[in-house]
Amino acid sequence: MASSTLRIGIAGYGNLGRGVLAAIAQQSDMQLVGVFTRRDPSSLQLPDSSIPVHRLQDASSHQHDIDVMILCGGSKDDLPVQGPQLAQWFNTVDSFDTHPKIPQYFEAVDEVARTHKHLSLISIGWDPGLFSVNRVMGESILPSGTNYTFWGKGVSQGHSDAIRHVAGVKGGVQYTVPVQAALEQVRAGRNPTLSTRQKHTRECYVVLQPGADAKRVEHDIATMPDYFADYDTTVHFISEEALKRDHSGMPHGGFVLRSGQSGHGDSQVIEFSLKLASNPGFTASVLVAYARAAWRMKATGQTGARTALDVAPGWLSPKSAELLRKELL
């Protein structure tokens, strides 16, 4: 059964996988057993050459060496295949974050995990994940009230990609920025009704192709349906050097607020927020802590798919329940 050290595998070695590798090294009770990749294993540059790298297609042959496999692929193409597949052989943790497809993904992973008696934590990270935890706790404690979620300031990969597909654009980054005045209204307990435009603005930093028409590019971005048309969008044209120098980080964050009234009508505001210098670095840290919970849940006989909403806070910690009560309660 459980060794005292938790043996972790990483499936997928992009930004998130690199973050998970570094986050495991911060945890005293975990050991990285191997990295699994669809690429040629010899092509991967790991920070420590003693870490074994395997072909993802050979994963099943390592099923007895790994307590929890952390899935670091993307939600669009990788996880819908890898989630159910790897749940055959491993307890898993993943960061599937396509909100509308979560119920369908849950079912697919749940069926395999139950059949093969594994425990799979899906959609772990900060949204879905820690933000979801706070939405549910806020609504449960203050049933008479409103949930608010603000994102940013931070880089949206989807919106940055959308900019880069505009004709005349050589490169670019998009920041989602919460509207401070709206946030203050919510904090003051005023329960405002906020339109999409009133909650966030979008700031774009764009490098033009030589000869491109800046006015037209700005117009094409600001009027793009779904991505920008419903927002107040600002486009800054900058040099390629400035883009690389000032905008290559992946900061993010956001705010979840529950504003409500307790039984006698008193205004009560619960706020949770994140200020992240690195979005993938933080998501990796969350995945690793939840790997510990996945293993504990499995050890107490649970199987099937679960989410952050099913995980008790104490299960994330390497400390015993007794020590947590003494030190942190």
Place this chain on the structure above:
Amino acid sequence: MASSTLRIGIAGYGNLGRGVLAAIAQQSDMQLVGVFTRRDPSSLQLPDSSIPVHRLQDASSHQHDIDVMILCGGSKDDLPVQGPQLAQWFNTVDSFDTHPKIPQYFEAVDEVARTHKHLSLISIGWDPGLFSVNRVMGESILPSGTNYTFWGKGVSQGHSDAIRHVAGVKGGVQYTVPVQAALEQVRAGRNPTLSTRQKHTRECYVVLQPGADAKRVEHDIATMPDYFADYDTTVHFISEEALKRDHSGMPHGGFVLRSGQSGHGDSQVIEFSLKLASNPGFTASVLVAYARAAWRMKATGQTGARTALDVAPGWLSPKSAELLRKELL
């Protein structure tokens, strides 16, 4: 076994008990079965005269009518007796908040609850409680980092009582106030080392007895060991009318921050905060949501004492796990 409506009892009818009564009315799946008091039941003024009031000493005869008993007594004298006693007959939830005595209180309740196959959630509220949840999650996700807790702005009952015991004082209220500059340093990820004095100030609003020496009273308050000597304390002298008019509420709140670095050294800050117009009103709302969790945990076979650290967020909600995944994840 479980009826579809959760049948709740309230033991103790002070500020907290009144808040719990009002909070139950906000929950669609709960029913208040009765209030239990050490006073003469006919002396209690309930908002709804149809609510049965019983003697606390007769509680055991109602053990089959109540799914969860919410204990609303004080931590100093009531709960150390009532917690273990009522765990004989009921699943219980309480707000025991004397931090250093929690391990001892846990043991006492745990033994009785295990023996009688009940589930007791102890030390539920916001600190201990929601703040503890955030301290544990923060430390688990970012093991390399520091926890910070700031309280206020809010009324401290203990410090207000201490003021009122100073010779020459007729009445008074004490507010604990977090130092904004310290909070901003933590938010900026600077990981400061903060002394007691650097984290909070204390503001006192005091009504003097006729003929009392204001200078002496101010000195006696500001130099009081444990309560004020280690803080920058401000004493405002006000009229009895102003005290009643401007300082009879029980606002409170505070901040739990985890400032740390993820695996590649990026600065990450997690913040949880509360801004409460009524401290007992909010604590009551938390107790009621956790009563639902207590019942669910019992229904899945758990017995003994537990804390907020053992409660998965989804168990607080009346919604099914499936609905939560769809709506709030």
